[in-house]
Every structure is written in structure tokens, then in C-alpha cells.
Amino acid sequence: MSKTVTIIDTFGFFFRSFYALPQYLKNSQGFPTGLLTGFTNFISTLQKQHDSDYLIFAIDSKGPTFRNDIDSNYKAHRVAPPEELMMQLPIAIEWIDKMGYKTLGRVGYEADDIIATVVHFAKDKGYNVRVVSHDKDLFQLIDDGKVVLVDAIKKKVMDEDACLEKYGISPKQFIDYQAILGDSADNIPGVKGIGKVGAEKLLVEYKTLDNIYANIDEVKPPGIQKKLIEFKADAYRSRELVTLREDALDSFDFEDYKMDVEHPFLNIYDELVKYEQNAILRTLQAKKMVSDETHQRAVEKIETQIQSDKKIDFKTTLITDEKELNRVLGSLDKESVVAFDTETTGLDYESDSLVGFSFSFEHNEGFYVPIAHFYLGVPEQISRDAAAKAIKKIFESRVVGHNIKFDLHFVCRFLQESKLAIFADSMILAWLVDPEGGLSLDKLSDKLLNHQMLSYKDTVKKGETFAGVALEDACKYAAEDAVITLKLYHLLLEKLEAQGAKHLIKEAAEVEFPFIQTLLTMEREGIALDSAFLEKFLVEVKETLGDLTAKIYALAGREFNINSTQQLGVVLFEDMGLPTGKKTKTGYSTNEQVLSLLKDEHEIIPHLLEYREVYKLFSTYIEPLLKLASTDKEGRIHTSFVHTGTATGRLSSKNPNLQNIPTRTKLGTKIREAFIAPKGKKLIGIDYSQIELRLLAHFTKDEVLVDAFKSDKDIHRQTAVALFGEDAADAKRNIAKTVNFGLLYGMGQKKLSETLGITTKEAKEIIEKYFNSFPSVRAYFRQIVEDSKEMGYVETLLGRRRYFDYKNAAPMFKAAYERESVNTVFQGSASDLIKLSMNKIHRVIEDEKLDAKMLLQIHDELIFEVDEEKADSLGERFKEIMQSIMELNIPLKASMNIGDNWSELK
Template sequence: MAKTVTIIDTFGFFFRAFYALPQHLSNKEGFPTGLLTGFTNFISNLQKDHDSDYIVFAVDSKGDTFRNEIDPNYKANRQAPPEELSMQLPVAIEWIDKMGYKTLGMSGFEADDMIASVVKHAKEKGYNVRVVSHDKDLYQLIDDGKVVVVDAIKKKVMDEDSCFEKYGVTPKQFIDYQSILGDSADNVPGVKGIGKVGAEKLLKEYGSLDSIYENLATIKGANQKKLIESRDNAYMSKELVTLRDDVLDELDFDFEEYKMDIENPFLNIYDELIKYEQNAILRVLKAKNQISEEQHNSAVQKANNKSETHNNKLEFKTTLITDTNELNKILDTFDENTIVAFDTETTGLDYDKDKLVGFSFAVNENEAYYVPFAHYYLGVGEQIDIDAAKDAIRKIFKSRVVGHNIKFDLHFVTRLIGKDLDINGAKIYDSMILAWLINPESALALDKLSSALLKHEMVSFKDTVKKGETFANVELGLACEYAAEDALITLKLYNLFLEKLKFQNAEHLINEAQNIEFPFIKTLMKMESEGIKVDSEFLDIFLHKVKSTLYDLTTKIHKLAGSEFNINSTQQLGVVLFEHLGLPVGKKTKTGYSTNEQVLSSLIDSHSIIPLLLEYREVYKLFSTYIEPLLKLSKENKDSRIHTSFVQTGTATGRLSSKNPNLQNIPTRTKLGAEVRKAFIASEGKKLIGIDYSQIELRLLAHYSQDAILLDAFRNDKDIHRQTAVALFGEDEADSKRAIAKTVNFGLLYGMGQKKLSQTLDISTKEAKEIIDKYFESFPSVKSYFRSIVDSAKERGYVETLLGRRRYFDFENAKPMFKAAYERESVNTLFQGSASDLIKLSMNKIHNIIEKGNIEAKMLLQIHDELIFEVDEYHAQEIANRFKEIMEEIMELNVPLKVSVNIGSNWGELK
């Protein structure tokens, strides 16, 4: 009887197992365990489900593969896996080896190539093969009587018949089928415009890709044109999807090293099964007497020791201060150079409505204090008097004050104390900003940083404040334990981060923080406090108009659908489109048919209902995301002003983000979207000024690359997009193709490849490639400079913006799917990050001038490269000119900075 080989598509199986089991599974330490549970279930049933002689765990290797040489965009769009999955993967891979099994991977190749190579060797020896995978890429290996593909979760075996039943093609045609169809998930282009049905019909008639192209003249209609335009992509796709089966040819591969009959594989990971609470398999092992009581107790002790090591608590003293004399005695030891970590406790997160109930502080890493003054519950003990609390805060702010997200605390403190507290003159520091400067993509929450860097698990808020209550209701002793810890951990992290920056040879970022980032906190705080006025009456009228539009669209959609249904229900919509109306099905999700924007856009010419659905979604988003919430917020404020929160550390590039509400993402491209901006108005007797940096990233490109054409264009104030159009298309077509040139100019800065450019411009990928090639031929300095950015990032591990902020890229350990993304992001970070540096410098300078009282103006919003101010209408032009001068002269580059200025009564007029 022939021997059997089972080959596991390891990462594919892990991904499948992760999503197949409840993702909330975790052990008592909060470590996710869903994937690990799926893996132990698989191993425990291995012999029963896959009765084999040999088992091979095929894995992907680190770094690029040969496919990235064929197409650098291959798998470039793959999203990072969920954090819960990434946490479990290394544990599961380690378990394979510890249990006695073996993985198989090789640099430059994917797991699928390893599988194909093992299949080839197995067939040569006359072995039968079971490939455990859900990946259709492996269907090309199916060979009845020799090779089947098995879905380990659904326990379904795929042979030649089931392959044909599912896809309408045989396994031998599967490579050609994928070459036509492409794969958006892996950036395999395929033949644009031909889907599953079309590919199936072509292969049924002509048999193979080569035969299809040999008989192009006989193919009628649009498919012929599509095939002609995508010939290069089709054959490149064939190279990408064809699995290499010769990877092991030069190696002494021995199946005997991959024997499956391992006795009690769980014994070697028993302590980890306990640690990760794999209770089901533990019960089985004990019931079968496969583990002795002594071995079990030893493993429990080992697991507990690991847990204790991980959860060690820092030792420090927390002191509750309820006596004013005691408080003043401590504060009297402070001077202007004392570093004080400071944190507030409040009844909520809204500084306009909620109140301060106490504050904590620490000046060394051994003791921290909590000062309560507004706790309220039956039997509450003595607290500090409110006036004494205010005096204490004033004294603290004469020192050097460190907070973690200190802007939040400052809002509450200034509201409590008022103008008596000179925040602009205060020396403030922020440990969260230092953490962001060290690694702008790390988790920045205080408890996460404490756990990761200090191995100290902090007291949780949910364990401190009962549901339905506020911090004011927390018993003083418990409040002290929670609040004082916040201050002490803030101080420890602040000191640690200063050392880390020195260790990273990035001491310049300490200066950058002190001179720019920390002062920027005050700039943003002032903007948030000012808010922007909203015309509630205008929004009320607009709301009714939008509701009427939604009603009309709903009526038309229901009529075309032939029935009434909930348009906002993707499940109901999927049934209507793909079952009732019979439109071609795109991709399916766990809950039904996918009806996302991409799917609907691809069906735009299939039915008259589709344009209406796209319009409905756009209008509904406007209604639910902007109009209703903005109207509600404006009516809640006595001055009808909306106060957004700016997040200084919200992006890796350094650009600001905005929340509660997000005012940086209000749509402008549609007529209705632009109407929303008209609701943001200047107060009576005031005007709004909009000052927008013009083509700032392209000017930075000229500054850095020193490209002669770009330098000449900007130094002589030429139309850069027309100049690019001349270079790409010639003088005669320059005017008509300026818009294309503009797309290319900005697209390449943001890492746009030929596929994305072809989609944006609605041209073939071949044409897009020709345009990109022509661009780099015309601007050779740009291409070499882009390459130098990437090369430097690979060598140093980071890129630096104009002000020296860093973003790190782990090219060395990145999987192929991330490397191409890292290359794009390294280029993008330099330009977008440097642009944010310039606007940040301008904002700080303008803020200082306003605060010194030289100008009657309010800085209200920052929308990427634009600043919006509210000023006295009679001095609007004069103030605009002064701010324009500041922004254009904020830093000397190799090309001049330029801004556009607009003045109006509402935001919509600032064009």
C-alpha cells in the first residue's frame, strides 16, 4: 500500500483557524488563545483526520521571493494581520518544533512553492499526498488518485471533480484560469474586465491561455480588446501564480525526517498548554493517563513561574494627602527646575461638561501622591479644600510639569483655575509624545507602555470605577492607589524615554520635543478651546433637504429592485442584487455577498440601480456622519461653537488627526459635501481666513532631489503640473493632459504603482507603466532620489523628516508582502512628514504672536496643509498678509514656499 504524505499550508491554516474560532478567547493574563486552541485541536485529531506516514509543515520565509523580481507590486497591498493573530503565530510555530514535527521553508520562495516541490518528490516515490489548505492557489496541484487538497476546518476534500464543480475548470487549467482572473489580494493583475464567468467560458472553449491568444481573431466583442490590452499582464500573472516544484531538486530531501508517528507530541509543551489555558486538550491528556500527577504539578509550577515573572509588580509607595499643611510642606520643596509628573482625575472626558475631582503627582520613582478635593459619596472622608487645591496646582505649574497626554489635563486645570494660571509660560513635557517620537507606530496608552516596557500591570479603570459611576464616587484609598500610580508610571516612562532617545542616537529629538512638540500642545489646546461657529439654522434646512434626497433615492431604488428592503443592510442588499436581480457575484464574506464600494463600482454598467445605490451611500454617510452630529453638537453649545480634539500623535507621518468630531475628513468633491462646509461660519463682525500651502510636498521633492526641471519650475513660479505634462506628453498635449500629470506628480509621492495609476486614470496597466517610466526618464534625479530614500531606510532602519523625526522600518525581518509597502511608506513619510513639520512650525509661530496680543485673531482649524483663522473683518486682509509672510518664510528651502489665501464668511467660501 502506498505511503501518504500530509503537507500543511502552515500560515494559511493558522489564519483559517484564527477566524474559525471565537476571537475573544484568552487566558487569565489577557493573551489571545483562539488560534492556539484551533491548533491543539488539529494536532489532537491529526492521526484520525489525516492518517499519514509523513507530515510537513510548509512555511513562508522572510524577505522577498522571486515573484517580487517579476513584479515589485506582488502582494504589496496585503494588510497587516490583526494584533491578536500576530501575537499567537510565533507561539504556534515554536510549538511545531517543540512537539517534534518539522517546518520546511526556503529563502526566496513561498510556502506554496515548498508544497509543490514536496508534491513532486512524493509523486516520484509513488506516495499519495494530502495538502491541508484553504488556498485555491494549490488547486493546480490536484491530481486524482495522487494529490488532493483538504480544508482542515470544514473537513472537505477537493479532487478534480470538486474543483471543476466549484470553478468550471480542471486543475490542469487552474494556472491559466488564475492568469486571466488575477487576484486583487496579491496584486496579480490578470486580464482587466474579465471575471470568473468570462474566464471559465474562454477556457472551456479554447482549453488554455496560449490557445486563447492563438485564436484571438475568433473571439468576439469586448473580450477580444480586453485580452489584447492585457496580454503582458496575463502572461506576467501566469508567472506569478505558477508554483515552483523544483525548489528541492538540488537538496538531499529525506521524507524520513518528517515522520508523523510522534508519541505524545503534547508532552513537550505541557507547561505552555497550562499557561495558555488549553483546557480541552489538558482534560483529554489526563483522562488518557498520558501525563502523570507529578509531571502535571511540575508543569503547573513552571507555568506559574513564567506568569509571575511576566506580571511582576513595581514596588513604590502611594500616599493620600487630605491635610493642607502636609501638602504645602511637600510643595515647598519644589523649585523651577523640579520635574513633577502630574495627572488629573475627572468625572468624564469632556472638559466643557465634566469636572476635576483630584490630582496626583510624583517627583521621584519611589513615591507618588493623590490629592482629592471633590469626591462625593456617603461617608466620604476629609479632603483638601478647593481653594487650597487651586493654590497647589499653581505651585506645581511653576516647576517642570510632565504629563502623559498632558493636553487633556491642561484643559481641566485651566477651566478650574482660569486665567490665574499662565499655561503659555508654563514648562510642560509629555511622556506620550516622547513615546511617539521613539516609535510613532507603537501603542501609546500609559498602561500598554507600562506593561511592555516596565513589565508592570497597572490598576485598571474598570476595576476602580463601578459601572454607572464616576471617579468622584471612588473611595479615597482606592482612588489614591489608581491615581498616584498614573503619576509615578508617567515619571518612570519619561525618564526611560530620555535614555532611550540617547541610546537610539536620537538626542536631537529631545530638543525637537522641547522646542516644537511640547509648545505645539499649547497651540492645539488654544485651538480646541476656541472652537468654530456653526450655523444651526443652515444645518436644519440642509438636514431636511438631505432627508428628502434620501427619500427620493430610496423610492427609486425600491422601484428598480421590485421590492422594499433595508438599503443599509448589506445582507439584504446582497440578496437583492445577486439573487433577485441576478447581477454577477463578486466576492463573498462570512455573512453573505460583499457589497462594498469597490464591488458596486465594478457593476456600474450592469444595472441602473447601481449608480443610485452609490449616490444613496454617499448622501447617507453625509447625513449620518456629519450633518446630524454637527447639528446636535452646535445646539448643545451656548455659542453654537464646535470643539474638535486634535491628536498630535495619531499618525506615523506626523500629520494631525481630528476627532469628536473629525473635521479633517468632511467631503468636498460632491456638491452636497461642499455644502456642509458652508455651515461653518465666522462670528458676527468677523471673517474666516484660509491659508493653504501650495504643492508643499512637490516643493519638498524639488528641495531634496535637486531635480533641475523641478527647481526651475518652482523658482520661476511656473505651473508644475503643466511642466510635467510637457515632459510626459509634449507641448501640444500639455494643456489637455495637465490633470493626468497632476495625478502622476502627487501619486508617485504617495507610492502609487502602475496598477493604482491605471485604476485612477482608467487606463491599462501597460499605459500606466509607460507614463511612470516616462516620468522617471524626464526627471532622472527624482527616480535616483526615491531609490536613495529606500536604500537609506534599509541601511539605517528609518527615515527622517525635515526636523529629524524618525519612522522605523524593519526591512530585515519583514515578509515580502510588507517590504514593498515599506518602500512606498518610507518615501511618503519623508515628504508628508516634512510637510507636517513645516506647518507645525508655522502654527507655533503664529500662536505665539496671537498670544502676545499683537494680532486680534483666532487660529481655529488645521486641515492638512491649510490653516483656518477667525479675524476682525476690517483687518482680515492685513492679518492674512502677515500670516502668509510667516508661513512662506518659516524655513528656507532650495525652492520658495508659497501659500494661497482666501477670505470669506464661511468655510465653503475658502476655495
């Protein structure tokens, strides 16, 4: 199914929202709230529809744009907006970020150019685009089946027909229409004396501005002809001014703008109370998403905030003198706890560089050391040599960071060292305190310290890097990071003790913090990619897509955009008359579930399903992987592992996500062939066998399960025997396998019936028989749920906790908590085991200087690159470490495969 991108013309929407609602709307403190009310209504509508995959808030950047270079009068005389609007605007912009969404802008460009650029990238990917705006300048982007404008106030969609109805011309003519007409509000001259009717008539007859002037001698009446000739330069300058740029960004990753914020209003609940957004508050309370107690706490918090300024007092000190730097660092010893943070030119540790660093060892003072700021008139900074000595001195103490893995990448490269010792990470501690809470430094500061931090976007100008920030401003921002990190570190230790989870302080020191070093090394190593193979595969995939496209067109009887859900819906359900469900506002649903149900209705459906699968691999994996490999001098792919990305503790990866490459398809398998062992090397894959079921046997001590694993029997066949008898066991082993794993993940009778293609009654009978056959399993599951309700949390093997607020949860959430409590014990404990194994193997490789690299973790599997001659011996050794990492009631078992590429490891 083609994805949908929603782009908000942010300031345009806010202005329209401000004027659309009554100006008398204010909270009890007299603060205007009309714009904020319109915004919350809009977000509420978006959440209800949820028919978009990506959501982008395009914004204007401060300062002149390239259009001012074309014409210095451009927008020179715009009237200042009303004060009440300007009071609300920064709050609404902040809410975007706080709710979990993102803004997008760039210095030198307007929001409309950003929108046009994103539309360009979206169309390249075959995505559909909805631009939320009433701005006529954006009509030039309309492209039926691909791009439409949406008036969020009037709830109206503007497509090519709407453009033709309103202006008498097509969207493709709109640039030339504006070039003739001009825009007095923006000081765009146009052709003086020609209005809307005249511009429309000219374009209906001559189609384009160029064609008008190519036939200028034929233009009638003479008065219009004269004006066109006299103001020709103005017309072409106007066309240049109104043409939206598609090159405002060099590249764009839609995955950074996923519309996956489940409950955005909960993130700004206190502010909804402050600005009295009562309609939304009532909805949240009616849905039981917040309790009366939570609401009262928010009210009390706001009342307190009104009486006090939301800031912590501390000193920030800029150090640009080497002697002063040495004097300050002279206060440190090996027992000193020092919060450390870096400022860099960007987020890519391979291509970006260190700009400066901050540190704090006193609760109320932070220091910033600039190294590589670059702007006109920049004062003298600390030399690289002096900075290197200072950083080494700091790392002789107990260094604490917030997401310090990021900082270590830059600092290790700066110092040309492979490893630096760390003491703690406040982000990890925050995750252990609340694995489902926000973990960013600013969110934790706001939540736990009641301190609102300086924002990056207010410190660094759009389109620039931290290197361009004035030293004084950089110091305020960077030193604050270090101070807040230190305060959070001590506070989070107190919180763990207050939760009765002091054991997690030890777990963090022994497992989680060393794991940072393990992941750091894996990220640095990367995995080799055979670009030549992948390029050849790319050609094959393009040919496959071409063949499928031709077949689909032939069966449909016409050409259309296969990636457009709207066009596909029309083809399938109107042109071809296939049976369909209810039509939505945006057209017919053509998602995978709908198409799967139509498999037997027409031969076009299997081709469409195959096309989508192939296109996803092409756009999500093949092209991005080739691009990433081309930027690495060794042609290796470096994923980023997210330590705190899940509540259960399971590791995830991003940029690129190598854990989600499909495993059950030929194409997915072929992509894995591109990940290779370099010459003289081999890849080793070691996979835990049925680790969660083994944990089930360990925790429940069920005699049948324990005996099966101790005797190395086929656990799925043993389950099939218990459920269906000896004679049917072999035939129904797969059903038993589905039940074994499904029940661990909270699969109920409805889901089981859908998965197995049986009735819910049959599914219920199977589940009942399973629990009757393994009574200790049922009892253990019940015990987990009862304990989670009584204590408010469950624990994994290593004592990591996941908390459940049953008291304030709606019934729907309570049922989900019950499933998740069981799942967390097993998936979380499995994560503990593989994390322990990874740490131990990392230490062995490092201590013994083995010719081996740990490259990837794919859930229960580890992938290594080793010397070809030592592959068997090292593989067996690593396998033994994984199998003996912890003594359980049953043996842990792992399987090993050796190959020249990833696909050979299964």
C-alpha cells in the same frame, strides 16, 4: 454599503468555549488553557473573515441588576462555575483590551441588555448586526435582514427560520414564549405545568401573551386554562424579567469600536507563548509576522516572569491635610521635574470636572490629592482653594505629563486660567522613540518598565465615575500614574540618546511641546456652526433620501432595507438578475467597487450609489454635528486634535473628525457652508500650494523642478511637457498631476493604471518616462530606500524618525516599507512645516493679543476666525509666516481665501 456590527455575548461565549474544548488542555505549568484556546481560535476566524466594521464585547457587570428589584430570587441559586474556567476568564477579558478591542458593560444591567441596546442603536443607523451567542434569551432580537445570532462553536447562523424551526414560534413571540415557559436556571417561574409544546401551541393559536389572557375563557384543555389563570402574575413577572432593555446606554458611538486591529495577536504575543497557544504561534511564524529572534525573546521573557513578580515597588501617599500638602510641595523648586496627572469625572473637558490630581517628583513615591470625591462616608478632602494654590505651585516647577493636553483642559478651567507652562510630555517622547508603537501609559509601562499597572475598569465600577472611588483605592491608582509617568520620562530620554536621536530631545522642547499649547487653544476655541442652516439642510437631505428611496423601490419592483447588504444583494442579483461575482458566506458583495462596475448594467445603480453618499453625510456628519452644537452654549464645534495619531506626524482629529468631510461633492461643500464666521468676523483659509512637490524639488535639487518653482511655473504642465511633449501638455495636465502626487505616495503601475483607466503597460511606460525625465528624482527615491534599509529609519526635515525592520519583515512588508519610507520623508516634512507655522502664528496671536483665532488644520490648510475689518491684513501676515517659516532651495507658496463660511475658502 451598510455597515456590520458584531456583538459578542462575552461570558456566554467563554462558557461555551470552555465546555466545547477538552478540559485536559493545560500549559507546561499546569495552568488550564481550553477557554483561552477557544478564544484565540475565534479571534483568528474573525480576522480571516473580517466582514465586520465594528466589534463589541458585551459583558455583565458585578452586583445586582434591575431584575433583582423585580424579583429578589432572580438567579439566586446559580451554581458556581468550575474553578478552571474562573482561572482563565480574567485573562481572556484582559486579552480583549490588550489586543486592541473593547468591552462594554454597565452597572445594573446584564450583557444581554447591553447587546439589546447596541442593536437598537445599530438598527437606527441602518447597520446589520451579528450577535455571537448561543443564549436563547437573545432570540427575541432576531430581525431578518438586520439582526442574526451566530453560534461561533457550531458555525451556524440563527435567523427567523432557525427560530421557527427550533421553537415553532417567531422571534417576535420569543419574550412571551419565555414568559410562559420560565427558566429554572435563572429562577424565572413562568407558568408552572406548561412546557415547550404547550407554550408553542398557545402562541401559534393566540400569537401573544396578552391575547391568550384576553381569550382565556376559550383556552383548551381546561387544565392549561386553569394553570394560566393560577399563575398569571408569575407569567407577567416572568415577561418583565426576560424582556431585554434597550435603554442601558444613553448614547453610543460605534466609531469607538471599529474593528480595525490589523494584527491583534502581536499585542499579546508574550502571553500566547506563556499559555502555549501553539496553533496561533505557528501561524504567526509561518506568515513571518514574528522572527525566531523575537519568539526567543518572548520565551526568555516569560521564563523570567515565572521567577519574578511583575511589579515595581513604590510608595503611594494620600494627602487630605492642607498643612501636609504644603509641607510636601515645599520640597519643590523651579528646577524640580514633577510628573502631574488628573482624575476627572469623564473625558469631556467642557462638561466633566476635576476629581483630584496626583504628582511625583521622587522616583519611588507618588502623591494623590482628592478634591471632589463623592460617596457615602467620604472623608474630608482638600478644599478647592487649597487645591488651586497647590496646582499653581506645582506648575512653577518643570511639569511632565502623559498626554498632558487632556489634563491642561481640566486644570486651566479649574484655575480659570488660559495657559499653564509645561516642560514635557512622556507620550510625545514615546512617539518620537517609536511612532508606530502603543502610546498609552499602561502599554508603555508594561513594555518598557515591565510593570503591569492597575486598570481603570478594576478601579472604577461600571456606570460610575472616578468620584465614586474610595480615597485609598483612588490614591493607589492615581499616584501610580504619576510615578510611572516620571519613570517613563527619564527612560525615554535615555532611549532617544541610545538611538542616536538626541537631537529629537531638542526638537521636542522647541516644536512638539509648544505644539501642545497650540492645539489646546484651537480645541478650546472651536468653530461656529450655523445650526439653523444645518437643520434646514437636514430636511433637504431627508427629502433627497426619500426621493431616492422611492426611485430605488420603483426600479426594484418592491420595498426592502436599502442599508442591508444582504437584502440589497438578493434584490440586485437574484430578483433583478444583474451579473455578480462569487457569493460569500454572508451573501452577495454590494460594496462601492462592485456597484461601480455595474453602473451601466441598470439605472438603479447610480441611484444606489447616490443614496449611500447622501446617507453617509446624513448619519456621519449632519446629525452628529447638530447634536454637538446643541450641547455647546455658544453653538461651536470643538474637535480634538490627535498629535501622535500617525507615524508620519500628520495631525488627525476626532469627535468629530473635521478633516474627512468630503470635498469633491456638492453635499460635502454644502456641509462646509454650515461652519461660519460669527457676526463681525470672517473666516480665512490659507493653504500651502503643492508643498510636497516643493519638498521634492528641495530634497532632489532637480533642475527642472527647481526652475519651475523658482519661476512660478505650472509644475503639472511642466511635467506634462516632459512626459507627453508641448503639444499635448495642456490636454494631459491632469494625468501629469496624478503622476506627480502618486509617485510621492508610492503609487505603482497597477494603481496608476486603475486611477487613470489605462493598461498597466501604459502606466509602466509613463512611470519610466517620468523617472527618465527627472533622473535626480529616481536617484533620490532610491537613496531614501537604501538609507532606510541601511540605517533602519528615515528622517523628516526636523529629524523626526520612522523606523523600518526590514531584517525581520516578510517580502510583502518589505515592499510596503520601501513605499512608506519615501512617503514619510515628504508627508512627514510637510507636517513639520505646517506645525512650525502653527506654533509661530499661535505665538504671534498670543503675544500681540490679536483679534484672531486659529481654528482648524486640515492637512496643508489652516483656518482662522478674525475681525472682519482686519481680515485682509491679518490674512496676509499669517500667509507670509507660512511662506517664510523655513528657507528651502525653492520658495514656499500659500494661497489665501476669505469668506463668511468654510465652503467659501476654496
